[in-house]
Structures are given as C-alpha cells and as structure tokens.
Amino acid sequence: MDLPKYIHGKNIDLPKTLASRVSFLRNARRIHIAELAHEARISIRFLEDIEAGIETWLPVTVRQRIARVLKTDPNILEEVEVKNENQDFSKNIPLEIIERIQDEILSGEKNIKCPLCQNPLRPWVQEGFDLNGLPIKSAKAHCTVCIFQLRS
Numbered sequence: 001m002d003l004p005k006y007i008h009g010k011n012i013d014l015p016k017t018l019a020s021r022v023s024f025l026r027n028a029r030r031i032h033i034a035e036l037a038h039e040a041r042i043s044i045r046f047l048e049d050i051e052a053g054i055e056t057w058l059p060v061t062v063r064q065r066i067a068r069v070l071k072t073d074p075n076i077l078e079e080v081e082v083k084n085e086n087q088d089f090s091k092n093i094p095l096e097i098i099e100r101i102q103d104e105i106l107s108g109e110k111n112i113k114c115p116l117c118q119n120p121l122r123p124w125v126q127e128g129f130d131l132n133g134l135p136i137k138s139a140k141a142h143c144t145v146c147i148f149q150l151r152s
Contacts, residue, residue, distance in 0.1 A: 003028050003029070005071065006073075007076055008076070017053065017056075018050065018056055018077060018080045022050050022077065025070040026051075029070055036070070039065075042065070043126055043128075056082040056083070057082060058078075060074075101141065105123040105125060105139035109123070114146060117143060120143075120144050121143055121148075122142055122143075123141040125138070
C-alpha cells in the first residue's frame, strides 16, 4: 500500500492495534527499527515491546515523537492505544517490594522473581529524556507467566 506523505484523519485503512499499526507504518515508510528508536529518542527494546504488543499505551511525548518520525498525526496512534487500568497490579503489592524490585532492575540485577507468582520477571531499563532533555531511566518488568507488570 502506498501511503500519503503525511497521514491524518480517518481516510486510510490501518491495522487495528498499536503494535501492528506502528510496525506497519514503520515498514511502509521503510524505516529500520533502530532508526525509528533513535529518531524518536526511545530505546530499541521499548520500541520492540510496542511492536510486540507488550506496551499498549504511550506517554504523550513518546507518541508525538514516534508519530513525527512516521509522518502521521499522533491521534492515528492514540486511537488504537489501550490503557487498561487493571494492568497496574502493583497496587496490591506493598510499596517496599515494588521499590526493591525497581532498585534491583536499575542496579542491573537480572534474576528477579515476580511478587505475585515467584516466576522470573523480564526486567529492563527504559531510557529516555525528560521535558528538559535530560536523560532519565525507569525500571520496567513483566512476569513471564502471570499478569504482573511493573511500570514506574
């Protein structure tokens, strides 16, 4: 499918999930995943998680940067995002445990257990920039078995 130079409005048939939409637009624009990550100032791992369907909702600034690189209106991405409030299972876990997991991730620990089911967590550090352009790091993780996700 040939895409218009800039996509806006609802006059184009695009995939129905954030993962497939970002992947489709990136491939249609012939942009390598590393190039999109670099130009949008997000980590390759975060972009891989978006395209894998692990990340289903984007912060406004990230959405705007990805949309700019993909030459599309940010609303084209936002309309297929899913922010499921039920995904924040950390509310049922004591804050001390969440903070310990975050500290372990940020210090490079890889063998971290899920606080819900004790199976391995898949941890990573998301690197980005704050509104002043200063680098920031956030601890992220999801369980390889149950529904636990850490979003700090």
